[in-house]
Amino acid sequence: MGTPPAPEPVEGTSPPATLRRSQRNRRRLPRRAAIGRRSFVATLRALEELADAGAQVSVHVTDLDSGAEVPVGDDHVTMPIAGLGVVPLLIEVAAAFESGALDPLEIVDRSTTDLVTSAGVWRNLRAPALPLVDLAVLAATAGDPMAVNALLARVGDDRVNERLDSLGLAQTALLDRFRDERGPDDAPHLAVGTTRELAGLFSSLVNSAAVDVAVSAQVSEWLNLNHDLSLVAASTGLDPFAHDQDAHGLLFINKTGRERGVRAEAGVLAGPRSGIAYAMIVCFDDLSITHRLRAHDAFRVLGLELMEYAH
Known part of the structure; x- marks a missing residue:
């Protein structure tokens, strides 16, 4: 696999503002990451094309071994992240399980949970009640909105955001619960964040530094079961339903976020050569299937280059 060379700049023009910082950082890459197929040229080109078409884009990729930032672009900009905001909720839930503030086997009745009819698994199950720990699995694996709402009602968004502050994530916040429709009095998005902070959060999880070793391990275990491998992970060839013990030695955890005009993903991919924490957000006009x-x-291009980097 390989990527085409970077296009030569046209005299008298400058790159889109969205990715100028990305290009500056790319020129400062370590030599081993900047040569040949490990340069993320195709990813930056794909994002430039999206930015030219009016999308807002952000990306951050960090080498887990060296800590070097490989490609970055507008990674400081706070953007909507949809269901990716479930990750800090899972961290708070896992911390509450560990401390004893919550009983993992506490039963929650679905009838007491804010109803969401547009998506989800729990609303289609016969079981009218589930323990909190199973709701955490549903939230991590399927982004189940009613499971997320039940967990959020139990711990409270204030505690989630306090946890984010304690982890040093000043620009990431969980704003609201899942809703079928958002009215003028509701928060405009479920959650917001930056790719820099989200990539750093996933790096902390795999390095056992998110709260503590036990919490990091529990959240990583939940996220390792995630079924949504349709964006970045589409290029990995992993089984969406059984990728926790890959035969080729890939370690992969991720979480995606989707809402109208928003696609977001963050995760960690580790292979035989290196490991990478990544996050990417694209906000676009969802005017057609083509858009x-x-x-x-663009997410799949990033996934391909992450695979090339890790292998």
């Missing part, structure tokens, strides 16, 4: 697929393609 949506163009955004999805």
Whole structure:
């Protein structure tokens, strides 16, 4: 696999503002990451094309071994992240389980949970009640909105955001619960964040530094079961339903976020050569399937280059 060379700049023009910082950082890459197929040229080109078409884009990739930032672009900009905001909720839930503030086997009745009819697994199950620990699994694996709402009602968004502050994530916040429709009095998005902070959060999880070893391990275990491998992970070839013990030695955890005009993903991919923490957000005008697929393609390009980097 390989990527085409970077296009030569046209005299008298400058790159889109969205990715100028990305290009500056790319020129400062370590030599081993900047040569040949490990340069993320195709990813930056795909994001530039999206930015030229009016999308807002952000990306951050960090080498887990060296700590070097590989490609970055507008990674400081706070953007909507949709269901990716479930990750800090899972961290708070796992911390409450460990401290004894919550009983993992406490039963929650679905009838007491804010109803979401547009998506989810729990609303289609016969079981009218589940323990909190199973709701955490549903939230991590399927982004189940009613499971997320039940967990959030139990711990409270204030505690989640306090946890984010304690982890040093000043620009990431969980704003609201899942809703079928958002009215003028509701928060405009479920959650917001930056790719820099989200990539750092996933790096902390795999390095056992998110709260403590036990919490990091529990949240990583939940996220390792995630079924949504349709964006970055589409290029990995992993089984969406059984990728926790890959035969080729890939370690992969991720979480995606989706809402109208928003696609976001953060995670960690580790292979035989190196490990990478990454996050990417694209906000676009969801005017047609073509617009949506163009955004999805950019995530898959990043996934391909992450695989090349790790292998």
